[in-house]
Amino acid sequence: MRALRVSIIVPVYNGANYMRDAIDSALAQTWPNTEIIVVNDGSNDAGETDRIARSYGERIKYISKPNGGVASALNAGIEAMTGDVFCWLSHDDRHLPEKTARQVEHWESLGRPDAVLISDYRLINETGETITDVRLDHELLTKKPSYALLRGCIHGCSVFVPRALFDRVGNFDINLPTTQDYDLWFRSFRTFPFVHMADVLIESRWHDEQGSKKIDHTIEATRFWMRVINGITPAEKVKWEGSEAAFLVGMSKFLGENKLVEAASEAKRRVKTVIDGVLVSVVIPLFDRVDMAVSAIESVKEQTHRRIEIIVVDDGCKEDLSGVRAALAGHPNARLISQRNAGPAAARNNGWRAAKGDYVAFLDADDLFLPTKISEQLIAMAGAGAAFSHTSYARARHGDITLQESGSANAFPDIIGSCSVATPTVMVARSLIDEGFSFPEHIRIGEDVVLWLHIASAHGIMGISRALTIVRADDSSTAFDKSKQITGVENILADVCASDELYQHKEHVIQLKKLASRLRGEQEDT
Structure with a gap:
């Protein structure tokens, strides 16, 4: 040979x-x-x-x-x-x-x-x-x-x-x-x-x-890299970095580090153009509390990011929905989907499957988005190519507002032991549902945390420290109802113990078991 x-x-x-x-x-x-x-x-x-x-x-x-x-x-x-x-x-x-x-x-x-x-x-x-x-x-x-x-x-x-x-x-x-x-x-x-x-x-x-140290090289190199940015397809950008915006952010950083200022600035400008064109779907499960749901819908309509789809899922409401329909009628891309009462997990899944956006945000009917919520979260996620993120939030209860600084916490696998991710702060890539992720519909309390753990295990979790959601709570909310807390933690623990991918993090599983035990003890003491 x-x-x-x-x-x-x-x-x-x-x-x-x-x-x-x-x-x-x-x-x-x-x-x-x-x-x-x-x-x-x-x-x-x-x-x-x-x-x-x-x-x-x-x-x-x-x-x-x-x-x-x-x-x-x-x-x-x-x-x-x-x-x-x-x-x-x-x-x-x-x-x-x-x-x-x-x-x-x-x-x-x-x-x-x-x-x-x-x-x-x-x-x-x-x-x-x-x-x-x-x-x-x-x-x-x-x-x-x-x-x-x-x-x-x-x-x-x-x-x-x-x-x-x-x-x-x-x-x-x-x-x-x-x-x-x-x-x-x-x-x-x-x-x-x-x-x-x-x-x-x-x-x-x-x-x-x-030659690369001569001034003419900068001019020629700028033209070349702009041709590269134009020549990479949207599908390739998403494949390599998770989103077009993340690809452009990476290119802008690389070009800036190499002193190609004009090309770096153009890549950065295109990030904003791409993000402005991204459709985000907001899914709102609804079971009564219609008056609060109307204000939730209005908070979505007031978002600074303009390309938003609103999907309200009627989970067998008994109240008159005319106010909800009127609120949705004032938005160019809004829908009301009805189902028999099956719980919030089924309602969110129904809305998620119907969503057309690249990203899906979840908002409970009794909560509110601050005006820049979608914009800030989208910029952070798209720029990093993240599939799952959450933010801190403000909790409103009995007229008092307290800041819940959860956005900088909840790294995986730490969140197995104690997860403080609030569902109305979460945004996910719509494609996750095509990968098989969904809210477990057999669980009525703690079903959201179960999903967050599985997504974080596969894709990581991005935390945003700014509070961008107002969570309206009362004495019946899980955060203040010991029985609901116990049920939720036990549901989460049962899922973690049944999951090979989660149960392998033994140290954090032990923390979760201790949390369940502590909550039971506190209930017995009272």
Whole structure:
């Protein structure tokens, strides 16, 4: 079987200062079936680059051409290469001796002839001394290979590219002096996936003559990254970050860190545009207390976020619903769904299934949203790609209002032992119901906490410290009714003990058992 042939292409322009280092490192590769192609891109250094290149004789393949830029020099090398794989070596960088051999071994072990390999790298100064090793985020690049491109992780001299890539997507764009490499990776990343090797395989020289340090690079790079943002599909953005907004937030941060201010600002501006267009469904289960339900509906209609769907689920109300219908009639996207009395869990599930929004917020009929509730929570969730969040809230009882600072608590798995998530503060991704999550309808008290525990176990939980909901309570509310508290905790405990995913957190299960025991003891004492 013929050994894989690797072509190392060295584009050079006025390279007398460093090119011997580069060519020598290519010739020192331990992989035997390697060809080195040096392309002199019209150097004007009195023939010094030409003399150095020719001094290597037949150990290299030498091409001399008129000046056309790095892309044109690389393309000339690609046209002349006889290898199965392309590797790039800038005239001021160095390949470590084992670079080619280790990449050949790894590439062949993958069984993926379409894979493009990249690696970590070492920064060196003008004299070749080590500055630092650059270690890329291997976990991120394994989970999201496209982020090799999207987080600027690809050092061109570390790549190991199958020749088929150029046949499929074309060569480097000669009209792009400093982004010709990333342009090529962008054109190919969907069909030629990046695979990161967590090994330092090259040495990259850091000096003041590099093109990426020139002002024109910023202009060209800004145009390129805007093309990337425009070229990534909404489905890809959601797949990688959970939402379009989260993708754009991440891109804005990355671009800002790389001093591409204009591109970062545009990505940030688009976050607001995307969020403003997101539909949020608010589900309100209703069993009597119609007068309070009307004020709950009005609080939703007063939200600063405008794209809202209101779904009121009539859970077998006995009271006149004309006031509810009148309140809903004043909203352009509102519905009243009726069902036989089956409890709040069934009502919420019914509304959740009917929801058309990307996110679903739950509001009890006797509670209220503050005007910025949906907007603030949506911005936080969409920006982080979160599937489940809750906030702090204000509790109104007997004319007194107390702040319940639960938003910064309730991390998983701590919430197994004591969960203070209030349902009217919760917003979830609508898609969770398609994953099989729903309120357990056989439980009438504690059913909400049971669901929160299962969602948090699978997706985590985002807490927002600001109080954005008013929970109206009375003496019959679970927070003040010991019997309801006991029933709720016992229902939660029974579910946790029956769930392998939750019961494994033994320390927190013990806390929950102690809470149940304490509540029973307090009831007996009274």
